[in-house]
Amino acid sequence: MVHDPGIRGASRIAAGLMNPITGRRHALAWQLSRFLPLARQSYRALERECSTTFFQDEPILRFFEDEQDRASWQQRMNDPAVQPYSQAPAEDAGDLFPARSPFGAVMITGGGFLRTGLLLDGLYAWIRDRATILEGRCERGIVRIAGKEPRAVSELSPAVSFCEGFGVLDNPVFKSFPLEFSQGDILTIRAPGLPEVCAVCRGVYLVPAGGDTFLAGASYDWSSRDAAPTRAGREWIETRLRKFLKISFEVTDHFSGVRLATRRRRPIVGRHPEHPEYSILNGLGSKGVLYAPECARQLADLLVHGTPVDSELDPRTHQ
Numbered sequence: 001m002v003h004d005p006g007i008r009g010a011s012r013i014a015a016g017l018m019n020p021i022t023g024r025r026h027a028l029a030w031q032l033s034r035f036l037p038l039a040r041q042s043y044r045a046l047e048r049e050c051s052t053t054f055f056q057d058e059p060i061l062r063f064f065e066d067e068q069d070r071a072s073w074q075q076r077m078n079d080p081a082v083q084p085y086s087q088a089p090a091e092d093a094g095d096l097f098p099a100r101s102p103f104g105a106v107m108i109t110g111g112g113f114l115r116t117g118l119l120l121d122g123l124y125a126w127i128r129d130r131a132t133i134l135e136g137r138c139e140r141g142i143v144r145i146a147g148k149e150p151r152a153v154s155e156l157s158p159a160v161s162f163c164e165g166f167g168v169l170d171n172p173v174f175k176s177f178p179l180e181f182s183q184g185d186i187l188t189i190r191a192p193g194l195p196e197v198c199a200v201c202r203g204v205y206l207v208p209a210g211g212d213t214f215l216a217g218a219s220y221d222w223s224s225r226d227a228a229p230t231r232a233g234r235e236w237i238e239t240r241l242r243k244f245l246k247i248s249f250e251v252t253d254h255f256s257g258v259r260l261a262t263r264r265r266r267p268i269v270g271r272h273p274e275h276p277e278y279s280i281l282n283g284l285g286s287k288g289v290l291y292a293p294e295c296a297r298q299l300a301d302l303l304v305h306g307t308p309v310d311s312e313l314d315p316r317t318h319q
Contacts, residue, residue, distance in 0.1 A: 010165060010227075010257030011288065013186055015207040015215040016114035017199055018289045019060055020085040024069065026076040028085070029287055030266065035294050036110065042293035043114060050122030054115040056208075061096065063202035063244070064103035073106055085110045097200055098193070098246040113199050113207050114289045161279045161299065166258040169225065173278050177318055178263045183224035185233025186217035188253035191245070204240045213252065216241060218286075229256040261285035262318055269295045269313040270302060279303065280315060 018039065020032055029035065043055035064070040076082050087107040096105075142150050166181060168174050188209065196208035207215045219233035234254055241249065262268055262283040272278045281299050284291050301307040311317055 010184070010259050012117050012120055013255040013257050014116050014288070015186060015199075015205060015217060016116040016119075016289050017060070017205055017207060018111040018113060019108065019201075020110045021076075021082065021108050022287075024065075024072070026073050026082070028081060029290055032085075032290075035290050038297065039290050039293045040112075043119075046119065046122070050119075050126055052118060052122050054118040054122065055112060056115070057112045058198045060108040060111055060199045060201060061105055062108055063099060063101045063105040063200070065203060067103060070103045096197075097195055099200070099202065099244055100246060101202075107198075111290075115209075116289070159277050159279070159303065161281065161303070163281045165282065166225065166227070166260055168260065168280075168282055173272055173275055174280050174282070174315075177268065177315065179268075179283055180222070180261050180263060181225045182259050182261070183221040183226060183230070183233075183256060184218040184259060185229055185237060185254065185256045186215055187234060187237050187251050188255075189214050189216050189241070189249040190252050191247060191249035193247055194245070194249070202240075202244050204237055204244070206241075225258055227256055227258045229254045259285055264312075264318060266312050266318075267291050267295050268315055268318050269299050270309045270315050273316045273319065283318075 018036075020029055020036060021027065022029060040055075040057070047053055047055060064073065077086065085108060087109065142152060162168065162171060162174060164171065168177075168179065169181075189206075190213050192212045194206075194212070194214065196210070196212075196214075199208070200206045204216055205218070209215050216237055219230075219236045221230070221233065224230075233256065234251070238251065260283050262285075265285065266283070267281070267285075268283040269281050270279060272280070279299060279302070281295055284295070295313065298307075298309045298313065302309055308314070
């Protein structure tokens, strides 16, 4: 395994929100009934292996943006597939959370949030005790490891899997696939008196981080592939928080990353159609916490047992 400790990817700074129902159209996440149970089971199992806790099984309090948003939700509540993941709109949502909520809110159940930094640190330590981890960087098919001569990826192993996020930009094998990039800013805020009982959404999200701190975000800039934090992204988040919250807050940190998604809004998992010695797991988008465990399972089954991945994930479908 080759790992670049210098890259601060979107996975590490993400708030890790696992939301079964998303967007203005209140749509169920793709294949939710398949992905959600395995995600929950996987994170609990990893917690036991790593002897730590990083998955919070908490509801998500979603405030309605306007009357149209509320009416859309009420219509969606008639769908039997949606009902297990929601409770009726709460007229007294302002009593649960100090927010301006003239249109009420709904409590979304079944999801939660993952402390992604803790997960990655725990996994790194777990893998390090059982396998060789080389710290280096892969650029344009060349692996550069400190203290060693640069070598082509093909020289290191007869089969290589790329799970490199937006590092795929420098990957000559997969960079031509139709991947879409979006830069996003996330703030850490301190807000004493703000309840830490659940994650909250209204245009932006707030995820408890402990000690009166919350992760707030996230902005989307589909025109940028620069992972550096931006003033525009910070101002966008702060403006929405001030319109939303009834109490004051201070920004204590500011992060940014680049997400990857596919044009079909499905992860891409499997072997390259023309170079089967290379495989990929990427394009998880903003639902990576939900999709990652099942995608990893399918990639492992493909490589170990030859089990084909779902056709909607297969790289051939994405070309």
